[in-house]
Amino acid sequence: MSAPQLVVHRDKELMAQAAAARLITKIVDAQSSRGHASVVLTGGRNGNGLLAALAQAPARDAVDWGRLDLWWGDERFLPEGDPERNVTQAREALLDAVPLDPKRVHAMPASDGVYGADVEAAAYGYAQELARAAGPENHAAVPSFDVLMLGVGPDTHVASLFPELPAVRETERTVVGVHGAPKPPPTRVTLTLPAIRAAREVWLLAAGEDKARAAAIALSDPGEIQAPAAGARGRSRTLWLLDAAAASELPRELYPPASP
Numbered sequence: 001m002s003a004p005q006l007v008v009h010r011d012k013e014l015m016a017q018a019a020a021a022r023l024i025t026k027i028v029d030a031q032s033s034r035g036h037a038s039v040v041l042t043g044g045r046n047g048n049g050l051l052a053a054l055a056q057a058p059a060r061d062a063v064d065w066g067r068l069d070l071w072w073g074d075e076r077f078l079p080e081g082d083p084e085r086n087v088t089q090a091r092e093a094l095l096d097a098v099p100l101d102p103k104r105v106h107a108m109p110a111s112d113g114v115y116g117a118d119v120e121a122a123a124y125g126y127a128q129e130l131a132r133a134a135g136p137e138n139h140a141a142v143p144s145f146d147v148l149m150l151g152v153g154p155d156t157h158v159a160s161l162f163p164e165l166p167a168v169r170e171t172e173r174t175v176v177g178v179h180g181a182p183k184p185p186p187t188r189v190t191l192t193l194p195a196i197r198a199a200r201e202v203w204l205l206a207a208g209e210d211k212a213r214a215a216a217i218a219l220s221d222p223g224e225i226q227a228p229a230a231g232a233r234g235r236s237r238t239l240w241l242l243d244a245a246a247a248s249e250l251p252r253e254l255y256p257p258a259s260p
């Protein structure tokens, strides 16, 4: 697993634009070398900000949208089309505006979908979908995601892995149901840390003053049960993309010397 690297941008708008440009380059590179790319999306303000910036970027046309697999790191277990679902928000921010192949858009199940309100069955179903997509060269029962993005919550949660809840302790399953999440809605579906760590690159997004404490804690080796963001690492790269406000409480030795 890779050690965290930090990039700090002036403000959240610039962070979203720079991260969108970085993502376009990653996707284009992966499509050039392997013919396709796979990206795991995050919900939350920073993830949606990145998607909205990508929608505005002229270079978005460099991506072959039909050869891109999209997965989700977590989902709020709500009915299809609910405005609070991460997939609904991603569609509004970007996905409805680009020519994706619907078979490659792997939304997590909704609470009124094929599994009904059974969140454990929904999690198992998504794990099966990931396992089917994982080739023999993969390191886990999930594909080798090119980039897996995670918004960092003010309590250091990533995906729907909240401090001290059972999901963050999971070591075997790749997807689990979450009950009693402290942030609404309480019932969610999430990738686990073993699934996250199968990604080539993990990008953690943190912008805004309310993320400053979380970034400082997660980057100070606290242990992943207390601070799930600390356990999110990529095989080749772990990149923290911050704005100056979110970086404001970092210990000086962690702050990169020459960030714009």
Ligand SMILES: O=C1O[C@H](COP(=O)(O)O)[C@@H](O)[C@H](O)[C@H]1O
Pocket (backbone or CB within 6 Å): 042, 043, 044, 045, 046, 047, 073, 074, 075, 076, 086, 150, 151, 152, 153, 154, 158, 159, 160, 183
């Ligand atoms: O509920 C969620 O929150 C986190 C962080 O969201 P933010 O708005 O504080 O940036 C997000 O990463 C996760 O996907 C989402 O379900």
